[in-house]
Amino acid sequence: MDIAHKPHFIRPCTIIWLLLMALTATTYAIGEAGVGGVAVMFIVLGSAAFKVQMVASYFMGLRRTRWLWRGIVLGWLVLVTGLITIAYLTTVK
């Protein structure tokens, strides 16, 4: 098979896959270190939100669809992570 005929999304998806693995390793390192606090929460939750957006956009292919479909997933992500953040911040003295 001529490589020129390979779907255009393989290369960006491979890069995203490696990026997701690296971000997961970072989250694991933070978890193993046992550190907490607002800054750590923002980093870990922000990293997770970014990963979800990458899976939706590249793996699920939503970046090539109308804004409506991307908006539903992005809206869900913002709402859920936003409420989790609010719940967390209410416990910070």
Add this chain to the structure above:
Amino acid sequence: MTNNTIATHQIHATPPGDLAIWFFIFAELLAFGVFFVAYAFARAHNVALFNESQQHLNITSGAVNTLVLITSSYFMVRAVAAIKQGLSRECARWIAAAIGFGGIFLIIKLFEFHAKFSAGISLSTNTFYMFYLSLTIFHFMHVILGMVILAAVMLKARGGGYSAENHTGVETGASYWHMVDLLWIILFPLVYVIH
């Protein structure tokens, strides 16, 4: 620029796969979203209990399972790419790999559940474990359902049931599988890491 190149860069009216699966996916996102937010607010009412109980979770198995699901999801990307080139056998092999990694996820999770149940932990132990077990078992069931869907798609692909022009079934199975991955990406840091 060829017609094929133009087609790959256009904005599609609907997401990949059968539109019906997307309504199912959105319903699942809503259900898990409520569960995630409920966990966060329950934690806010009992931070000490949640932080103490969370320390008994195995972060390593949670992280390895995240890597496993992300990789499995990537294999489905490759399966879709293969069928778009008309390579049914290659598509089936990528799906088999995705199912295999789904199996690894289940095995790791079973070891984790076994350790907890052996220690006498159950849904009624405390609020944290009620959420931890409910969320992870609920997700576990979705992984099993996803593997069943992928197995059906793999068998059809192996039999030449899909082509470069007609592969909606592969995209439908892949979309569901990516959702299972996406949910775990939130679940892992929320339950295992953030405190």
